[in-house]
Amino acid sequence: YTQDSAKPSAAFVPTKADYEKVYNAITDIFDKEGYDDGSLAPVILRLAWHASGTYNKEDGTGGSNYATMRFPNEAGHGANAGLSVARDALEPIKKQFPWISYGDLWTLAGVAAVQETGGPAIPWRAGRIDGVEAHQTPDGRLPDAAQGSSHIRDIFGRMGFNDQEMVALIGAHALGRCHSDRSGYEGPWTFSPVTFSNEFYNLLLNDAWQWKKWKGPAQYEDKKTKSLMMLPADMAVVQDKEFKKWAQTYAKDEQKFFDDFSKAFSTMLELGVPKEQWKSEPYKVGQPEAAAA
Ligand code: ZEM
Structure with missing residues (x-):
């Protein structure tokens, strides 16, 4: 065995066309008869937002980079109750496209949720990496609905x-x-x-x-x-x-x-990601012009 065959995924460099494929796989799971109003898009949008909204601009911690809601501590934060529905729904897509990071998958799914429900195009780009448990942020970074x-x-x-x-x-x-x-x-x-x-x-x-x-x-x-x-x-x-x-x-x-909304949400999905990690400028995924290109 060569080093390459021992590490096949390291050799794979995804293109925009590959992210289109992930996007399409995501949109295929949205419709779900009998669940809420028939769509997983809202709870998946909430996942993308909670994965990003932990960011603290003072110290650069939190945000979408490390997808730390995979870990039991952050998954168990009160604000994240119910988001296992969204994470579990996206897991088969992670299995199908193992080269994508969880942070890229969850944020791209948030983009799809907005776009496929009739919202604006949300510029997005790949580059988030999966972090470790130490990257988790403390409970209390997301808003409390009871407050003003x-x-x-x-x-x-x-x-x-x-x-x-x-x-x-x-x-x-x-x-x-x-x-x-x-x-x-x-x-x-x-x-x-x-x-x-x-x-x-x-x-x-x-x-x-x-x-x-x-x-x-x-x-x-x-x-x-x-x-x-x-x-x-x-x-x-x-x-x-x-x-x-x-x-x-x-x-x-x-x-x-x-x-x-498009500008602010696009920014939100990028919180906490060091510049040098981005693979490109932001672009539109899952839009007619992208499919035609
Ligand atoms: Zn929400 N949000 N959110 N939110 N949110 C809920 C549900 C959803 C707040 C909040 O406390 C709650 C943003 C901002 C704020 C969505 C998207 C975005 C729920 C209900 C609560 C309590 C959870 C449940 O019981 O299932 C507060 C206090 C906010 C700011 C002050 C922002 C920003 C969002 C996206 C950009 C979405 C899509 C839902 C619906 C989830 C679902 O399962 O249907």
Whole structure:
């Protein structure tokens, strides 16, 4: 045996076409009859965000580089409850494409979740590497849904985001729902939880909201149908004057929301990755022009 045949994966250098193949394999697992609203895309987007949102700009720790949610300690952080659903769903794809790092797989899956539900293209690039348990960050780096605008500014400011970017990022709550057996909260934010849109801002600004009367954690329900929800942290987006200006902008102008979300989310997915690790400039995966190229 030569050294090469002993280490076959080291010799393989993936191209953009290979990432297109991974992307397509990811989109193939989204539809899931009987699960939530019929799609795994929302919980997979939440995985990509929680894998990236641990970043601390002060010391460079956390972020998407090392995919440390693979380890039991970080997987067990309260904020990550339920994300095994997303990690487990992506595992067969990791087996099919063993050369991709978990960080690249999870973030590319987040890109696919946004794009395949009708959201904007999210520039992405490969380069994350799998880390070790020592790369895990302490519990408490992700936002607490029970808190308001100063907490949101602390948490997202630590990642390096400004007010406008914070408000744009939270707009992802157009997708998916809360689960009482995961976060304790319950219900979807919008009537179309598998469509990426600016509906989160429209509902937040234009519906009447009241505290839900129940045994669970304090959350809002819409007065009219009592079928939608808002977290206290969501409500902060209209209670805080500076945040509210952006919510109004995004409610009026979906294209502006898409543009700003795309930039901020693309940045978020790159947090914590040293420059020298990137394999290319960011580019669009899974878009018609990419497939044609
Ligand atoms: Zn969420 N999020 N999030 N979020 N999130 C939940 C679900 C989802 C907050 C939060 O506490 C919660 C961002 C920001 C913030 C998604 C994407 C993004 C849930 C419900 C909670 C409690 C979990 C459950 O029970 O299943 C808070 C406090 C945030 C900021 C202040 C950002 C940024 C996101 C992406 C860019 C998504 C897609 C879901 C839905 C998951 C699902 O399973 O349907």
